[in-house]
Amino acid sequence: MIPPYNHSVSSFRSILFCLQRSINKGILAKISLPPKSQTSFLCSLVGYTEQGHQLNAHELLDEILIPDYKSCNKMIKSYTTDYQYLEALSVFRWMQKARLRPDSFALAAAVKSSGTMHDARLGGMLHAFAVKGGFSTFLAVEKALMDMYARFDMLSDSRQVFREMSWRDSVSWNVLLSGYARAQLYGDAMDLFHAMHGYGDEEVKPTAVTMAVILPICAKLKSLKAGQSVHAYVIKMGLDLDTLVGNALVSMYAKCGSIINDAYRAFCHIAWKDVISWNSMIAGYCDNGFFGEAFELFCRMILSGLQPNYATVANILPICASVEDGWHYGRELHCYALRCGLEVELTVCNALLTHYSKVGDMKAVESVFGKMHSRDLVTWNTVIAGYALNGWISRAINLFHELLSNEIKPDSITLISVLPVYAQANDLQAGKKIHGYILRHPLLCQETSTGNALISLYGKCGELDNAVKTFKGIPERDIISWNAMLSAYADTEQLEKFMDMLNQMNVEGIQPDPVTILSVLQVSAFHGIKKVREAHAYSLRAGFTIQMTVGNAILDAYAKCGSIDDAFGMFRSLTGKNVVTGNTMISGYLKHGCQEFAEMIFGQMCERDLTTWNLMIQVYAQNDCIDRAFGLFHELQHKGMKPDNVGIMSIVAACARLASVHLVRQCHGYIIRASLGDSYLEGALLDSYAKCGSINDACKLFQTSYQKDLVTYTAMLGGYAMHGMAQESLGVFSQMLVLDIKPDHVIITSLLSACSHAGLVDEGWKLFKSISKIHGIKPTMEHYACMVDLLARRGCFREAYNFIKDMPCEANGNLWGTLLGACKTYGEVEVGRLVADHLFDVDTGNIGNYVVMSNIFAADGRWNGVEQVRRLMKAKDLKKPAGCSWIEVERMRHAFVAGDLSHPLRPIIYSTLRTLDRQIKDPLSPRK
Structure with a gap:
């Protein structure tokens, strides 16, 4: 006897509804009450049920109903067909209590219900009941038991039932085949399919259901050959016109990568295409990167009159960003989903989040996310990745913390989305906490992708030892693991370790891919033109240069090595060019001051982005074509583009070259109106105000700055130094130290220069001695030059000369030139002559040095010296430029x-x- 099964209120309501519905069918005639009393019986049963007295209701039902096994069997089968498995089992339990014997089909339905509800204990009892009652040899019961054990992942029991069957039909084979497929035992499934095919019984042949099970297995195994063999059998058996089989063929070919020919032919051959047919083909195009074809097929589906369902929308939305006017189409699909009520579907909402993230509309992402009634981990991962993709670093981190506060366990996708965010924010401590979380979860430790993300994090944060440990701890390293490690070495300029890693990669037989070549080119640029050419040659042999990213990287490497001609040769040889190609060439010409060639590339570009315009503005500003820079800046705005931080910084620098405080103020106003601004742009404004002579404007901007950093302090301190306000510079420096902002060599140079111009010898010496002792900075040539100028302004020329001679490194032309200029100012002829001897050897082609020495001689009346210097200038063909x-x-x-x-x-x-x-x-x- 099966133990009592707990009844719920809903089960009694269902039974009651069934009784009420069956009044006209004579079921209530079985109730041992007069017709007039049936109404009161039903009211009593309703009262017990509504008040939650299930026991009383059950007793009432047991007392009133006369046992009728046919009605109960019919109810069990009806409930199972309607997916009301709990109710089916409740009726079965009642039959056992009433000592009614179910038929084989009712028992099979009960077994199916227990399997669907994953109640293994009840399923075992039902099997025992079937054996005891002599039902175990009935085909329907045997198939139900096989399916039940397969759902419990008890495939050995399912196989045992299959082996003990006296006769097997096609459905029996399909049930076991589905169990293997569900348990991902693809090899066993293929063996069973071959056994079924060779069974020899005419009544046991693979059916459309068999094909619908075995074809996805071929796709999982990525076995195109096996899939084609199955397709041949399908054609032979005349199943190729079946919609179910056709859909499975389309999906199999798409997942095996044969989308254009085989999948499309299978799709066209389906006689009656349903929405699944179209969805399978659209999904296949999307998965294989044929976004335009997928969108075109979607449009054909609409024209055919077939209404897309939630799966169609979920497939097509993520690719809208990859087609022209995709943002507009995404909006239309969003409206369609709202009209059809599909916005309640979780997959549709997740697809909307993916689409809006790709097109950069994070406001829409937040709107959809906020209105979702239910969210899964995919939802959170999509929004976090969207924030990361669009540079919303702080919001990505905050959402990750919110996910954790909701006690949702992140998976590997969550972690590989958030780790690059922490790397970008340079938050090493948070990254280490995530690493600790990964180590506490063995399944995450086995994920290669999480290890790769950790390597990238440690590499970008300069923690190479941890990056190496993580690399060695990855169980199965892939090419991405090696590339992440190579990139870490390249970014930190660890050239020897990079080469060792590359050699190790070669020893282990790992073939480089285009990403590897990008790191190799980055390192080759440090080694010189020879290494770049070697990397270029390897890329040509491997066929990597057809990829635009590699071609652009080769252009950039040649430009960085100073070989702009080789870069242009590569540019001409590229069959495909994009906006990055043109930008790379313009950037190279910018570095080498080739304005005409930059203009030529700019004029040839069919497509230009904001970076293109910014680069050309820099080209004109750098080459003193200020009017052209402003003209290009205005043209950019007329085309409907909004200047960004980089463009504004370029134009602010041009304003400073003109010494136009009015134009700087206009730029400042635009920055405020456009809500632009970061520390670098603020620093550029401060510097420009100071260079234009408006130190008061610079001071006001500095005082109203909310987040002062090293860049801001450097600009303000340099502005004060430029205006000879040494005490104010020292005051700003003290504020910076109080805020624990570590100075760099630029700030030290500005301070020493300010002390020099103000004659603050003691403060200058004190600062110079603190450079290495307190701040840990190695003195640069600029620092020595400032000290020489400081000594010379106090008339200590011989001390300044000896200071240069005692330097730990050899002085350059600027340093000797500083002392020579001081000698001219104070009429120091003898030291000037000694300095000039060194200077003419170090900086031979600088005419300014000769002019200064000539003026020193002239001021002291030493005309022979003047004549001697002029002869040197004439011999070297040096001419003084016009002031x-x-x-x-x-x-x-x-x-x-x-x-x-x-x-x-x-x-x-x-x-x-x-x-x-x-x-x-x-x-x-x-x-x-």
Whole structure:
């Protein structure tokens, strides 16, 4: 006897509903009550059920109903057909209590219900009941038992039932075959299929259901040959027109990578295409990267009059970002989902999140995410990855913390999405915590992808020892593991270790891929043009240069090595070019000052992005074509593009070269209106205000800055130093140290320069001695130059000369030039002559040094020395460039070049200058 099965309120309601529905069918005639009393019976049963008195209701039902095994058998089968498995088992239990014998089909239905509910204990009892009651030889019961054990992952028991069957039909084979497929025992499934095919019984042949089971197994095994063999059998048996088989063939070919020919032919051959047919083909196109074809097929599906379902929308939404006007199509699909009520489907919502993340509409992502009634781990992973993809680092981290606070366990996909975020934020401690979490979960430790993400994190944070340990701890390293380690060495310029890793990779037989070549090219640029050419040659032999990323990297490597001609040769040889190719060439010409060639590339580009315009603005600004830079900046805006931080920094630098505080203020206003700004842009503004002479504007900007960092302090300190405000510079430096911001060599240089111009010898010496002792910075040539200038301004020329001679490294031309300029200022001829001897050897082609020495001799009346210097200049064919200066008056720039008399206001200007000169010489003279 089966033990009592717990009844629920819903089960009694279902029984009651069945009784009420069957009044006209005579079922209530079996109740041992007069017709007038049947109504009161039903009301009592309803009352017990609604009040939760299941026991009383059950007793009432047991007392009133006269046993009728046919009605009960019919109810069990009906409940099982309607997926009401709990109710089916409840009726079966009632039959046992009433000592009614079920038929074989009712018992099979009960067995199926227990299998679907994953109640192994009940299933074993049902099997025992079947054996005891003589039902175990009935085919329907045997098939139900096989299916039940397969659902319990008890395949040995399922096989035992199969072996003991006296006769097997096709369904029996299919049940065991489905069990193997569900347990991922693909080899056993293929063996069983071959046994079924060779069984020899005409009544046991593979059916459409068999094909629908075995074809996905071929896809899982990636065995195209096996799938084609099955397809041949399908054609032979005339099953190729069957919709179920056709859908399975389309899916198999798509997953095996044969999408264009085989999958499409199978799709076209389906006689009656249902929505699954279209979904299978669309999904196949999407999985194989044929996004345009997938979208075109989707449009054909709409035109055919077939209504897309949630699976169609979930398949097509993620690829909308890859087609033209994809953002618009994604919006239309979103509207369709809302009209059809598909927005409640979790897969559709996840697809919407993926689409909006890819098109960069994170506001829409947040809107969809906020309205979702249910979320799974895929939902959280998609939004975190979307934030990371679009640079919303802080929100990605916050959402990850929210996921953890909801006690949702992250999986490997979560971790490989969030680890790059922590790497970008340079948050090593948080990354180590995630590493600890991975180590506490053995399944995550086995994931190669998580290990690869950890290597990348440690590499970007400079923790190479941890990166190596993680690399060695990965159980099964793939090419991505090696590439991550190579990239870590390349980014930290560990060139020897990079080469050792590359050799080890070669020894272990790991073939490089295009990503490997990108790291090799990055390192080759440090070794020189020879290594770049070797990497280029290998890429050609391996066929990697057809990929745009590799071709662009080769261009960049040649440009970094100074071989712009080789870069241009590579540029011309590329069969495919994109916007990155053109940007790379313009960047190379920018570095080498080749304005005309940069303009040529810019003019040839069919497609330009914001980076293209920013680079060209930098080209013009760098080559003193300020008007062209501004013209390009305005043209960019007329085309509907919004300048970003990089573009604004370039134009602010151009404003500084013009010394136009008015233009700097305009840029500042645009930055505020456009909500742009970071520490680098703020630093550029501070520097430009200072260079334009408006130190007050720079000071106001600095004081209103909310987040001051090293860049901001460097700009403000340099501005004060530029204006000779040494005490203010030292004050800013003290504030920076209080905030525990570590100084760099640029700030030290600015401070020493400020001390030099203000004559603060003691403060300068104190700062110079603290460079290495306190701040851990190795003194640079600029630092030595500042100290030389500081000593020379106090008239200590011999000490400055000895200071240079005692330096641990050899002085360069700038350092000797600093001392020579000081000698000119203070008329120190003898030390100047010694300095000039060194300077003419170190910096032979700088005419300024010769002019300075000539002026020193002239000031002291040593005309022989002047003549000697001029002979040297003539022998080396050195010519002094014309002096130039400019000034902005009422937003108009006026330039003056030595010897140029073309200015329209020249008579008035020179007249005013003569008046000013006379007044300076004779302060008591009358003023006009």
